[in-house]
Amino acid sequence: EPEVTQTPSHQVTQMGQEVILRCVPISNHLYFYWYRQILGQKVEFLVSFYNNEISEKSEIFDDQFSVERPDGSNFTLKIRSTKLEDSAMYFCASSRTGSGNTIYFGEGSWLTVV
Amino acid sequence: AQKVTQAQTEISVVEKEDVTLDCVYETRDTTYYLFWYKQPPSGELVFLIRRNSFDEQNEISGRYSWNFQKSTSSFNFTITASQVVDSAVYFCALSGGGADGLTFGKGTHLIIQP
Numbered sequence: 001e002p003e004v005t006q007t008p009s010h011q012v013t014q015m016g017q018e019v020i021l022r023c024v025p026i027s028n029h030l031y032f033y034w035y036r037q038i039l040g041q042k043v044e045f046l047v048s049f050y051n052n053e054i055s056e057k058s059e060i061f062d063d064q065f066s067v068e069r070p071d072g073s074n075f076t077l078k079i080r081s082t083k084l085e086d087s088a089m090y091f092c093a094s095s096r097t098g099s100g101n102t103i104y105f106g107e108g109s110w111l112t113v114v
Numbered sequence: 115a116q117k118v119t120q121a122q123t124e125i126s127v128v129e130k131e132d133v134t135l136d137c138v139y140e141t142r143d144t145t146y147y148l149f150w151y152k153q154p155p156s157g158e159l160v161f162l163i164r165r166n167s168f169d170e171q172n173e174i175s176g177r178y179s180w181n182f183q184k185s186t187s188s189f190n191f192t193i194t195a196s197q198v199v200d201s202a203v204y205f206c207a208l209s210g211g212g213a214d215g216l217t218f219g220k221g222t223h224l225i226i227q228p
Binding site for chain 1: 211
């Protein structure tokens, strides 16, 4: 069964460093997403991406975040200058279409900022 | 603005009992989509079900069933004859469609005791 894959599974970084989280969405999916989950809290939407541009973004997705689809398979989330409060699980997700189509999640990348 | 409320923070039952997880949502959209996801201790988000706002038929899948009632803005999830493997955090989520991200509830931590 096709799945969303994410790397790394866990990353520890120093405050102020740049981090790139990588994702390979399901191959025939057109919409891509990043979500985050701070430990013990609910899952929060960050950004959606379609046709090589951002479609929607939340208030959390400020200037320190960026997304990119550098090639035909990868989808990345960059955090420019990490803060302690960026420590969270980051989930990549994809869906075949928008319009409420089922969104499938990867296993997550756990980011710890120290 | 969309909102999902899962009032039950934690539920603990003994194996083989039936358990219902409540979900109440708020949206101004006339077309919307409701989801349930399971997050086991390993952390991934597993898709369980998707419902659109025009389909109020209840659904049963094995031991799982869902009751969607537009009149009360609720989308409740029942597990029949619970098993220890059902222990997880369960999230209800709402989407307005398009490239909208999912709005998640805070989750219900379900503990099934042997």
